[in-house]
Amino acid sequence: MSLQSENTDIVFCTVPYTETTLPLMAPAVLKSIATRANKKSVTVDLNLELIKHLESAHNRYELLEFFHSGEPQPEVQEEIYNIHLNFVKLICSHNPTIVGLSVFTYNCQASAKLLCFILKKINPDIKIIVGGAGIGNNLLDKSKFGESFVK
Numbered sequence: 001m002s003l004q005s006e007n008t009d010i011v012f013c014t015v016p017y018t019e020t021t022l023p024l025m026a027p028a029v030l031k032s033i034a035t036r037a038n039k040k041s042v043t044v045d046l047n048l049e050l051i052k053h054l055e056s057a058h059n060r061y062e063l064l065e066f067f068h069s070g071e072p073q074p075e076v077q078e079e080i081y082n083i084h085l086n087f088v089k090l091i092c093s094h095n096p097t098i099v100g101l102s103v104f105t106y107n108c109q110a111s112a113k114l115l116c117f118i119l120k121k122i123n124p125d126i127k128i129i130v131g132g133a134g135i136g137n138n139l140l141d142k143s144k145f146g147e148s149f150v151k
Contacts, residue, residue, distance in 0.1 A: 008094040009039040013087075015101050015108040015115065015134075016050035017067035023048065026102040026132060042094050046087050046115075047104075053083060070110035081118075084111065088118045098127045103134035 012027035012034075027043035034041040054060050059076055063083075066072040072080045091099055099119060103112045116128055 006095070007040070008042055008096045010034050010041040010098045010100055011044055011091050011094050011096040012041060012100040013044045013091060013102065013115075014047040015103050015112045015132075016047045017064065017107050017111065018047050018104045020047070021051065024102065024104055026104070027100070030100060030102075044087075044091055044094075046090075046111075049087065049090070050083065066110060067107045081114070084114045084118055087115060088122055091119065092122060096126065098129060101128065101130045101132075103130060103132035105134040106136060108132070108134045109136065 010030075012030045014024045014027055018024065023045050024047060027045070031041045031043050054063060057063055059079070062073050062076045063080065066076065066080050101112050101115060103109060112130055112134075116130070119126055119128060
């Protein structure tokens with residue numbers, strides 16, 4: 001059985017990591033706007049997906065360090081990459097033409113960059129729009145992965 005679903009115009013995602021157990025609002029708001037524009041869209045809460053993963057992770061603090069510092073410790077580099085690869089597979093299972101990444105805090109920047117990198121590696125034609133309060137000049141200046149940045 002394939003994970004592929006029918007084509008979706010836009011997938012709106014929360015980008016980890018924000019310390020919360022509640023869904024962040026931006027993707028839901030953006031989905032309602034897309035629906036009014038007759039675009040088929042879905043939301044994917046990658047932040048809550050990560051929180052679920054961290055609940056059983058024996059190396060929780062080492063994994064969280066990546067989101068706080070932007071640099072993974074050597075012992076968790078492969079796991080960080082695989083977590084993000086699974087996120088990208090989840091996003092791509094909806095066959096989107098556009099991915100909207102909601103970067104809520106500064107702690108989401110490293111994850112946003114890695115998601116963009118893997119998304120483009122798997123699907124070079126996908127359009128990526130990155131937005132949110134967590135987009136600092138650091139992300140805008142150094143990232144060449146998103147087509148559009150909304151601050």
